[in-house]
Amino acid sequence: MNVSPRPPLPQGPYLLCDDSIRPELPLVDKAGQLLQGGARMLQLRMKHTPPREALAAARAVVALCRRAGAVCLINDRVDLALLSDAHGVHVGDEDLPPEAARELLGPGRYVGVTARGTEGAKAARAAGADYVGVGPLFGTTTKVVQAPVLGLEAFRRVVAESPLPVVGIGGVGLTNIASVAATGAHGAAVVSDALLAQDIAERVRQLAAAFDSARGTGL
Numbered sequence: 001m002n003v004s005p006r007p008p009l010p011q012g013p014y015l016l017c018d019d020s021i022r023p024e025l026p027l028v029d030k031a032g033q034l035l036q037g038g039a040r041m042l043q044l045r046m047k048h049t050p051p052r053e054a055l056a057a058a059r060a061v062v063a064l065c066r067r068a069g070a071v072c073l074i075n076d077r078v079d080l081a082l083l084s085d086a087h088g089v090h091v092g093d094e095d096l097p098p099e100a101a102r103e104l105l106g107p108g109r110y111v112g113v114t115a116r117g118t119e120g121a122k123a124a125r126a127a128g129a130d131y132v133g134v135g136p137l138f139g140t141t142t143k144v145v146q147a148p149v150l151g152l153e154a155f156r157r158v159v160a161e162s163p164l165p166v167v168g169i170g171g172v173g174l175t176n177i178a179s180v181a182a183t184g185a186h187g188a189a190v191v192s193d194a195l196l197a198q199d200i201a202e203r204v205r206q207l208a209a210a211f212d213s214a215r216g217t218g219l
């Protein structure tokens with residue numbers, strides 16, 4: 001398979017297309033609505049989807065993203081990322097190590113890694129990651145995370161000290177995404193706030209406008 005050169009990692013809202021929120025809505029429909037709202041950066045997170053269905057969903061969602069000019073990463077699954085020609089993966093402590101993901105994906109795709117602080121971000125850089133997802137930034141009910149909530153001040157320090165671009169995750173939504181952008185974070189990952197919205201596309205537009213209005217202001 002030809003690996004097209006990877007686009008720059010988009011700044012701003014980083015939308016997760018997740019099968020645990022509104023499971024009745026097909027993943028490809030969720031992705032379509034996120035993209036309709038202008039999502040530039042999407043991660044397909046499938047914790048409850050059987051393998052064959054997950055492969056079909058990955059192929060469909062990656063194709064949609066590529067058509068829209070958006071970057072699409074697959075959560076956890078390097079095999080699905082390769083089979084679907086995704087732009088890369090996001091891995092954490094319970095997944096393949098980042099070095100192995102890089103070995104399989106090569107330099108032309110993204111490897112994102114979860115970090116809980118500055119040391120984790122430095123380790124991720126040494127392991128060949130391209131960015132770190134840092135959280136939980138705020139309290140979240142989407143996932144039970146075995147790490148303390150960071151809060152904005154600790155998060156701001158990680159952003160300042162991280163050798164890699166930082167994407168904040170956990171409890172991020174319209175009410176606080178501007179405060180995340182103001183820290184200088186590269187991105188802000190949003191799961192439930194977007195997928196539970198009555199109008200998902202409109203919510204993505206609002207999230208992007210709020211992020212842009214506060215980007216790097218330090219407020």
Ligand SMILES: Cc1ncc(COP(=O)(O)OP(=O)(O)O)c(N)n1
Pocket residue numbers: 014043045075076090091092093094095112113114132133134135143167169189
């Ligand atoms: C952008 C981003 N940051 C962190 C995570 C969490 O990944 P991980 O620790 O592997 O947990 P799961 O998402 O697999 O439950 C993420 N997915 N995205």
Ligand SMILES: Cc1nc(C(=O)O)sc1CCOP(=O)(O)O
Pocket residue numbers: 114134135136137139140141142143145169170171172189190191192193
């Ligand atoms: C998938 C995930 N990872 C986290 C971490 O801190 O590693 S928090 C999280 C869920 C974030 O969902 P929401 O935007 O609905 O709060």
Ligand SMILES: [Mg+2]
Pocket residue numbers: 075076090091092093094095
């Ligand atoms: Mg994972």
